[in-house]
Amino acid sequence: xxxxxxxFLLRTSGFVTVSAMVPRWAxxxxxxxxxxxxxxxxxxxxxxxELAGGNDDLNTVVxxxxxxxxxxxxxxxxxxxxxxxxxxxxxxxxxxxGVKSLWDSNRVAVVENVGYPNSSLSHFAARDVWxxxxxxxxxxxxxxxxxxxxxxxGSGNPLACTAISQSLPRTLLADNxxxxxxxxxxxxxxxxxxxxxGDRNNQIRTFLTQNGAEYEVLNSAGRLSQxxxxxxxxxxxxxxxxxxxxxxxAYPTGTLGAALLLVAQIINANVGARILYVTFGGFDNHATQxxxxxxxxxxxSQGIKALFDDLDAHGKSHDVLLMTxxxxxxxxxxxxxxxxxxxxxxxxxxxxxxxxxxxxGAPPNLSNLDANGNRRIENDFRAYYGTILQDxxxxxxPAILGTGYPNLGFLNRGYV
Amino acid sequence: MAxxxxxxxxxxxxxxxxxxxxxxEIDDLYARGLEGAVARLVDYEAIDTAAYEQALAAKTYNLxxxxxxxxxxxxxxxxxxxxxxxxxxxFWNLHWTSGVAKVRGITLLHNQNKTERQYAVxxxxxxxxxxxxxxAMLVWLDNALNRAGRPNENYxxxxxxxxxxxxxxxxxxxxxxxxxxxxxxxVQNFRQTDNYxxxxxxxxxxxxxxxxxxxxxxxxxxxxxxxxRIILDAADSEGSISGRFIGTKLWSFFAYEYPPSHVVHExxxxxxxxxxSIREVVRAIFLHPEFHEAHTRKTWVRSPVEYAVAxxxxxxxxxxxxxxxxxxxxxxxxxxNPEDAKGWDWxxxxxxxxxxxxxxxxxxxxxxxRGTSGTRFDPNRLLAGRDASTAEKVVDIxxxxxNVADVSPAIRLSWVDYVNANDDGSRGNWTxxxxxxxKKVRGLVHLMLTSPAFHLA
Numbered sequence: 108x109x110x111x112x113x114x115f116l117l118r119t120s121g122f123v124t125v126s127a128m129v130p131r132w133a134x135x136x137x138x139x140x141x142x143x144x145x146x147x148x149x150x151x152x153x154x155x156x157e158l159a160g161g162n163d164d165l166n167t168v169v170x171x172x173x174x175x176x177x178x179x180x181x182x183x184x185x186x187x188x189x190x191x192x193x194x195x196x197x198x199x200x201x202x203x204x205g206v207k208s209l210w211d212s213n214r215v216a217v218v219e220n221v222g223y224p225n226s227s228l229s230h231f232a233a234r235d236v237w238x239x240x241x242x243x244x245x246x247x248x249x250x251x252x253x254x255x256x257x258x259x260x261g262s263g264n265p266l267a268c269t270a271i272s273q274s275l276p277r278t279l280l281a282d283n284x285x286x287x288x289x290x291x292x293x294x295x296x297x298x299x300x301x302x303x304x305g306d307r308n309n310q311i312r313t314f315l316t317q318n319g320a321e322y323e324v325l326n327s328a329g330r331l332s333q334x335x336x337x338x339x340x341x342x343x344x345x346x347x348x349x350x351x352x353x354x355x356x357a358y359p360t361g362t363l364g365a366a367l368l369l370v371a372q373i374i375n376a377n378v379g380a381r382i383l384y385v386t387f388g389g390f391d392n393h394a395t396q397x398x399x400x401x402x403x404x405x406x407x408s409q410g411i412k413a414l415f416d417d418l419d420a421h422g423k424s425h426d427v428l429l430m431t432x433x434x435x436x437x438x439x440x441x442x443x444x445x446x447x448x449x450x451x452x453x454x455x456x457x458x459x460x461x462x463x464x465x466x467x468g469a470p471p472n473l474s475n476l477d478a479n480g481n482r483r484i485e486n487d488f489r490a491y492y493g494t495i496l497q498d499x500x501x502x503x504x505p506a507i508l509g510t511g512y513p514n515l516g517f518l519n520r521g522y523v
Numbered sequence: 524m525a526x527x528x529x530x531x532x533x534x535x536x537x538x539x540x541x542x543x544x545x546x547x548e549i550d551d552l553y554a555r556g557l558e559g560a561v562a563r564l565v566d567y568e569a570i571d572t573a574a575y576e577q578a579l580a581a582k583t584y585n586l587x588x589x590x591x592x593x594x595x596x597x598x599x600x601x602x603x604x605x606x607x608x609x610x611x612x613x614f615w616n617l618h619w620t621s622g623v624a625k626v627r628g629i630t631l632l633h634n635q636n637k638t639e640r641q642y643a644v645x646x647x648x649x650x651x652x653x654x655x656x657x658x659a660m661l662v663w664l665d666n667a668l669n670r671a672g673r674p675n676e677n678y679x680x681x682x683x684x685x686x687x688x689x690x691x692x693x694x695x696x697x698x699x700x701x702x703x704x705x706x707x708x709x710v711q712n713f714r715q716t717d718n719y720x721x722x723x724x725x726x727x728x729x730x731x732x733x734x735x736x737x738x739x740x741x742x743x744x745x746x747x748x749x750x751x752r753i754i755l756d757a758a759d760s761e762g763s764i765s766g767r768f769i770g771t772k773l774w775s776f777f778a779y780e781y782p783p784s785h786v787v788h789e790x791x792x793x794x795x796x797x798x799x800s801i802r803e804v805v806r807a808i809f810l811h812p813e814f815h816e817a818h819t820r821k822t823w824v825r826s827p828v829e830y831a832v833a834x835x836x837x838x839x840x841x842x843x844x845x846x847x848x849x850x851x852x853x854x855x856x857x858x859x860n861p862e863d864a865k866g867w868d869w870x871x872x873x874x875x876x877x878x879x880x881x882x883x884x885x886x887x888x889x890x891x892x893r894g895t896s897g898t899r900f901d902p903n904r905l906l907a908g909r910d911a912s913t914a915e916k917v918v919d920i921x922x923x924x925x926n927v928a929d930v931s932p933a934i935r936l937s938w939v940d941y942v943n944a945n946d947d948g949s950r951g952n953w954t955x956x957x958x959x960x961x962k963k964v965r966g967l968v969h970l971m972l973t974s975p976a977f978h979l980a
Contacts, residue, residue: 231625235863247865265876274852277862287877294853295877298884299969300891303962305946310966312948316937317930317974327822330871331975338876 152374153499154383154414154429155251155278158407160390161230162433163400163447164454165471167203168217172196175439175473182445183396193217196470202405205412206456214415215458216517219468220485222452226435228479230391230449233434238277240489240508250492251382252281253507254500259284259381265337266345268382269373271366276384285334291365292349292372296342315339341378348376355420356413359406363387367410371417374427381500390433394444407431411458428459428499428518432488439473440480451481455491461499461522467515490515498522526815528557534926535820536809538980539777540564541606543833546924561809565644565802567605575604582843587718589623590848592633593858597844600832608643611805613828614776615639616858619654619686620866621663623859628719631659632859644802647769647794648755651687655747658710658722664864667709669702670730676702679750681864687754689768693739700736704750707731755799766791766799773804778814779822780870786813821929821979824870827854827882829980834886834972837925838905842898846888853881874978886972890965902964906955914942914953921967927976934974942967 170176171187172195190198191207197217199207209215223242227233236242240250248256251268259267260283270276270288279286289295299310318335322328349372356371358364366385373380387407392400411429418424436453452471468485475483490512493504498518505512526532533553537544541564544552552560563569579598585591596616600609621635635657642650654660655678661667666678679702683693693701707730713722726747736745738753745753757764770790774782789811790804797803808814825833831851835842851857855878856867867873892900905924911917918938922928942963945951953959971977 244863247863269877273849274857275855280862282872285872285875285878287875287880289853289877289880294884295880297880297973298887300887300962300965302891302893303966306944306962306966308948309941309944309946310970313937313941313970314973317934317970320931320934327824327871327979328975331824331874331978334874334876334879335973335975338879341876342880 149379150426151499152380152383152427153251153495154370154385154427156407156411156429156431157276157278157384157386158390158403158431158433159234159386159388160392160433161233161435161437161449162390162431162453163392163396163437164433165436165439165447166396166400167200167404168193168219168454169198169200170196170470170473171198173470173473179440179473182441183447193466197466200401200404202401203408205408205410206458207408209412209415209458210464213464214460214462215456215464216462217454217456217466218486218491218515218517219454219466220452220471220482221455221468221488221491222435222482222484222486223488224484226451226481226484228435228449228451228481230434235277237432237434237488238280240492247280248282249276249278249280250507251278251384252284252286254496254502255279255281255284255286255382257507258500258502262379263333263337264379265334265341266373266376266378266380268384269380270384270386271369272384272386276386279382279384290362291369292345296346297339311339344376344378345373348372354413354417356416356418357409358413358417359409361406363406363410364413367414368417371414371421371423374418374423375421392437392446393442393448394446396441396446411456415458425460428457428461428495430458430495431456432491436482438480439471439476439482451477452484457495457517461519463517463519465517467517486515487512494518526557526810526812529553531820532557532815533560535815536560536564537606538833538926539814539823540805540809541610542600542829543837543926543980544606545837545839558810561806564607565806565809567608567644570605572604575602578602584843586633587629589629589632589859592629592636593848593851594844595633596636596858597828597832597847600828601835601842601844607805608640611643611801612636612640614773615643615650617776617826617866618772619660619681620861620864621657621659621859622861626659626662626719628659628662628713628722630720631657631662631722635659644805645800647765647799647801648751650801651682651751651755652748654686655682655705655751656708656724656726658713658724661708661710661724662713662719662722666705667713669706670709670727671703671706671732671734674699674702674706674732677864678702679705682751683754685865687765687768688757689764692757692759692764696737697739700738700745701750701754703732703734703736704738704745705747708747762788763791763795766794769801770794770804773801774808775869777805777808778811778819783813786811821976823980824873825978825980826867826869826873827851827856827878828858830854830882830978831885833977833980834889838889838900838968838972840889840892840898840900842889845897850881850885850888854878854885855881879973882978883969883973887969890968890972902960902968905964905968906960911955914939917942917953917955917964917967921964921971925968925971925977927971927974930974930976934976938967938970941970 169185169190171190177184189201192198235244238249239246255268268279268286272288275288299307318332352372358368370383389403415424418427433453435450437447437450442448471482489508493508493512494515496502496504498520530553534549584595603609638653664678664681665675669675676698680698684690707727709725709727710722711725739757741753755765767787770787793803793807892898909920942953943951
């Protein structure tokens, strides 16, 4: 664990005070990780990128060589000549030059036709299924929340799992691990009276004192005090990293770019971040899809590329893996409004040095559709999750997801 | 055990039975004596709400969207003259929650909230029937789709598991049979054209399964009313199962989690003897010596909603909760939009570093508010009529107001030091001036409201 004794800056508007505070969790947390899952994996970070609304993967990873594709999508098909070919059958949407360049440097796996049997076409239900990894919705906690309860609880690290989000995504809902969610560094700090900036240090000092009491029995007040201390110490680290940060990638404007920049900053803060979760919405494109969808894909592609460029520039990309998910793909046949309706299977990206590059699964089969005109599932989404749990996080995937889901092989198991 | 009725006991009662109160409200309760204070809270129909309802209506919250509905409910919790009525409505909102993500019709959620308020301290069986026929609930837990030959067991299960009995007191077969009995309780006019707001309850005989069912050992051609009656009548060697279940839940909410079994049995007996009167169970809780023990106080972690409401009430601020929707989301609780049927976990699950900052940001916005419309907060009001000549006195006045005078001497001293401190951190002297109040009283309010002692009720 790279965190050792260090000083943390107590930043204020106007002047800076040095505090010699060393967060309890920064040291204790590192040991707990190493004991539970081994040192190599303890350094790894998984970035989860949710494309909310149901991404139309057929216009993302285009089966350009399939005549049925152009036929079924007479209004919105991406022309075969325009795609960025991955192989002789599939190509990326032409706006996705960023992901294509990562592909060209052997850092991308595309996992095709991911879903689950009897897919729900409801956003509400389908998102819950993906969040909990349970089509029966009998699990309350998220799949990564269950991972966290198993491997992170007790580490005391408040930033082990973090969501760059207004509220907590259910994927990270856990029983025994608190997952902070925030949209920018400005909101992850103890704000004080803007009219009296000179009084800020007094306030922060007092806040720390009122959370610094020792408790013989760890009652509610004691636990709340720990949260208060952890909040200030982790915030100080992040604010310090954020303040001097020079991005090594060209992030797109807007919320996704800001969120991915924050991801890079947290990774570079060396605080033992294991899961960083980002949601990016807008993919429910029922009408005039391409006008909306192409800019979304542009942003996603630029964002992923910028993140890895930035991590490369800081020497961090070795220990970072990014995965995408979306609650469903969309119907192969376009609708009368030049959009697409809710579908089933979808293609997802896994990006990082640890991937075994390539396409996993066959190209979408557009001639063998179900009664709703939707694609059939080839790879169960729990196999997709399980491969990442097992080969990236070193976790006992069946204990978290249940048994019977094959390892899809898109990660290099010898990667160290 | 005799209950030592003190002003602190009255403050504790008001924190739990309501959302905390002003010094004047605590004084008023204290003066009534224990039984008078409890009666004032529990028999709340005696409190006239006409003026409040008129003021609320004049605020014209936009009840066509969920944000407006959140504002409306938060306003009630913060400003209604009947604290327990709103606290009980909030309890039911947590107990059988329904969410906008699935229900969609804002009016349906609004109506469910009104039903919960109307029956808040009434008979439990009346409320269970009303909720089982509530359009938002029928959509939320799918009983609207439950019909003969095409059963949907979602509501039948939760009716027993989450709402009335708890796991262990029914079988999977009971789930199936209760669900069959509930077939036909559905909605009509649930339509996109009016944003799903026009749905009403429909008992559709064409969808009802007329076969014989066996529920908890009783066989007959049961319908929904029968199923609810059988569930609530269920008893074992220790007495009423629903009485112990709802007694435990209410005690957990108002006192502390995991009540001793003798307390649960006492509450269950009150429930049975009073024909399942929630009012009498709640009264028994507030009059129970165990409720007034020191170990009961300051153990409840305020939920985000309770925290926001208590902060507004106890600072005597006025607000329209216009930004509350965002604040509450960051704190982890979006009213009328829970994650799932179980709703939110209670206790320290609310607190992590991110939600703590969201809370501190919300109360910072409140304590530093200098506006003259929307939210208004006047720090001078907190010291009015009091001797605030020293930092110690300022700290004690505010600590008493926010019910945080129970902190350690070290924390109290840090507050005194804060009030006296110059900007460079050196020791200065508090002056009771406009400038001093504007800086230090606002700052101290923020600090106290973000202390562990205030996150706990």
